[in-house]
Amino acid sequence: MTLKAIEIFHDVEEKDIELLSDLEEAASRFEWIPEDRLSKIIDLPEQDIEYRLDRLNKFELVERGIAKYRGYRILPPGFDLLALNSLVQRDVLEAFGIALGIGKEADIYDAITPEEKRVAVKFNRLGLTFTRLKEKRSYRPKHGWIDASKKAARREFEVLEKIYPDVEVPEPIAFDRHVLVTGLIEGEELEEVAEIDYPEPVLDEILRNVKESYKLGIIHGDLSEHNVIIKPNGEVLIIDWPQWEPVTHPEADDLLRRDVKSILSFFRRKFQIERELETVLEEFEK
Ligand SMILES: Nc1ncnc2c1ncn2[C@@H]1O[C@H](COP(=O)(O)OP(=O)(O)OP(=O)(O)O)[C@@H](O)[C@H]1O
Ligand SMILES: [Mg+2]
Known part of the structure; x- marks a missing residue:
């Protein structure tokens, strides 16, 4: 199984990322970002907003709400993509590999750094329930999952920095949003x-x-x-x-x-x- 964000990483354009980041910022204020606020939140001509949102929707990075929730929200793969993009920009990661562990509270993938060091990338999924659609997993985000997952990544990085290497733990390398990067371990x-x-x-x-x-x-x-x-x-x-x-x-x-x-x-x-x-x-x- 590959991660949605990894699968589409190279198809996503800079402008898609920009729009996604604008939505991310608004996500702390709205669970669903109302349609009529989009033009205030996103710094693009109206036509472009529609075009980009459509792309992000097709990539399954955002979801369009109907009826009571007329508006948009970022789906977990959208947050995964923002985190991966920023880890690549920061020269922490260069290429992504395969799943090492898919669990209830985290998905773990391997990756390599620009120095060709092998690392493990842990995507926290706290407070997400998922359903299997065909062969794919689809997450139903509960409000607040991203905050809980970000906190988990930050706390785990913090503690690894305190106790590594005195205690036998994976080497802390970086974290971004809900994603934690550590040295790859075997066992x-x-x-x-x-x-x-x-x-x-x-x-x-x-x-x-x-x-x-x-x-x-x-x-x-x-x-x-x-x-x-x-x-x-x-x-x-x-x-x-x-x-x-x-x-x-x-x-x-x-x-x-x-x-x-x-x-x-x-x-x-x-x-x-x-x-x-x-x-x-x-x-x-x-
Ligand atoms: N640094 C690493 N290198 C290689 N594999 C790892 C690493 N960290 C975790 N794993 C693999 O992923 C699994 C789950 O990791 P971890 O226990 O940190 O997450 P979790 O929150 O418990 O997730 P889960 O819900 O899957 O149990 C581990 O049992 C291990 O097989
Ligand atoms: Mg565990």
Whole structure:
């Protein structure tokens, strides 16, 4: 599956991007940008506005509302395109590749930088529900999805900058809008790894990283076997940090407890390793 914005990236013209950016700016004020406001918002002759909106509509970057919502709004691929365009302009990205992971809350694609470094591009989709139309996925945006998704990208970038490389996490490279770029990692989610020859040291290594990030003042907040990657050489990486909280958070103790508990439960269930939660928690230091 390719991403709509990637598919059409080279067919889109500069003027399309300009119009899309104008709509983006207005999107913070209107869920649907009323038709009669378009000429105020967009700095183009009326005929051109119609022509461009028609193009964007055909590309499925914007949607035309009818009846109660006479007007336009940007669809998720429109925001994807704006973010990709700006990452290309900023010399962060040069070419896009294939899907690495398509999930409920994010789509992850690989890409390369102008220096030919391989990176992962995470498109946040918080608060989007999607339906499958033929082979394609079509998102039904809920109002506010873009703000929630932008916040997630910014927060995850922020935390990676704080803890990389002391904690084993992907290298932070850049973010733009709802999109986060990190170093590409290889490996499998812990949950999917069929067998681990020596599970004890893997558990120890995960806990060592959780302690390291705690020492740096950070709690993951959504730790589980889905957010731990086992590299081909057996080393671990901890991913997916947008919901992190500082150790000064009023519920920090509960968040840490939940994170550690979820890992211990997985190792108990899958590998019959018994570790006492309270004993492990006592080993944490700020
Ligand atoms: N830097 C990366 N390099 C390679 N693959 C990655 C990278 N980051 C994430 N992935 C892949 O994408 C998957 C989902 O990533 P992540 O956990 O960060 O997103 P998520 O918000 O949980 O999305 P989902 O809703 O899909 O679970 C990971 O399990 C992994 O397979
Ligand atoms: Mg995840």
